[in-house]
Amino acid sequence: MTADVEAAQATPSLEVRGLHKSFGTVEVLKGVDLTVAHREMVFVLGPSGSGKSTMLRCCNRLEEPDSGLILLEGDPVTGKGVNLNAIRQRIGMVFQAFNLYPHLNARKNVTLALRKVRGMSRDEADARAMEALTRVGLADKSENHPSELSGGQQQRVAIARALALEPQVMLFDEPTSALDPELVGDVLAVMREVKAAGMTMLVVSHEMKFAREAADRVIFMDQGRIVEQGPPERIFGAPEHDRTRAFLSRVT
Numbered sequence: 001m002t003a004d005v006e007a008a009q010a011t012p013s014l015e016v017r018g019l020h021k022s023f024g025t026v027e028v029l030k031g032v033d034l035t036v037a038h039r040e041m042v043f044v045l046g047p048s049g050s051g052k053s054t055m056l057r058c059c060n061r062l063e064e065p066d067s068g069l070i071l072l073e074g075d076p077v078t079g080k081g082v083n084l085n086a087i088r089q090r091i092g093m094v095f096q097a098f099n100l101y102p103h104l105n106a107r108k109n110v111t112l113a114l115r116k117v118r119g120m121s122r123d124e125a126d127a128r129a130m131e132a133l134t135r136v137g138l139a140d141k142s143e144n145h146p147s148e149l150s151g152g153q154q155q156r157v158a159i160a161r162a163l164a165l166e167p168q169v170m171l172f173d174e175p176t177s178a179l180d181p182e183l184v185g186d187v188l189a190v191m192r193e194v195k196a197a198g199m200t201m202l203v204v205s206h207e208m209k210f211a212r213e214a215a216d217r218v219i220f221m222d223q224g225r226i227v228e229q230g231p232p233e234r235i236f237g238a239p240e241h242d243r244t245r246a247f248l249s250r251v252t
C-alpha cells in the first residue's frame, strides 16, 4: 500500500470534536466527540430531546454549531470560508419526513440536484437516477408521483436521491419512524444493501433489532452528551451506564 492510501484510510470519514450547540439559553449539545470510520455504520440511540437530530444536522450545517470542529475526510465542515454546497453534496441526508417534491415524479426527484447542482445533462442525470431507483427496488415506479407511492416507497426514493449524488457519508434521522410497521422492513433492507456496498453511515433510529444485527457500533446519547458507546452486542447485552440500561429497558 502506498503512503497516500494508508493516510487516507487512517483519516476518519467523519470526525466531530467538542461540538456545542444551544437554542436560546438551552444547551442541547454539551461537547460531543465522535468519529465514524470508512464503511462503518454507527447507530445513535437516545431518548427524545437528547440532541440526536441536532447533532446530525450540525454535521451538514443545517444547524450552525456554536463551537467545535467537524471534519469530512479531513476537510473542515465548520468554520468560515467553507463551501457549504460542496460539503452538502458529499454528505447525504435522509429525514423522517422524506421531504420529496410532491409535484415531481420519482425520477425527477432524483435528477433535480444532479441537474441543478451537478450540472449533468438530462440523459446523464436520467441514467444515474434510474440506476439509483433500481438499487432501491423502484425502477418500475420512476414515473409515479410521491402521492402515488407508499411511505416506504417514498423513503426509498429519498434514499435513491441521496445515493445518486454519491456522497461520502450518509446521515439517517429516524428514517422509518413515520412508516407503517409493514413498510419498515423494505427500507431497512435498502439500508443494509447500502452498507454492504461500502457506504459510511450515521443512523439515528429506534429499530433496535436492526441496530443489533447491522450496526458496527452503537452510541447512546442523553442530555446532549454521548454517555457510552461500543459494539451492539455489548451495548445491548451489557450496558455500563444506568441511563443506557433505563433507556433500553423502556424500548426493548
Ligand code: ADP
Pocket: 023, 028, 046, 047, 048, 049, 050, 051, 052, 053, 054, 055
Ligand atoms: P432528538 O433528536 O434527540 O429528539 P433534538 O436534537 O431534536 O433531539 O432536540 C434536542 C433539544 O433541542 C430539544 O429540547 C428540542 O426541543 C430542542 N430544539 C431542537 N431544535 C430546536 C430549534 N430549532 N429551536 C429551539 N429548540 C430546538
Ligand code: MG
Pocket: 052, 053, 054, 173
Ligand atoms: Mg430527532
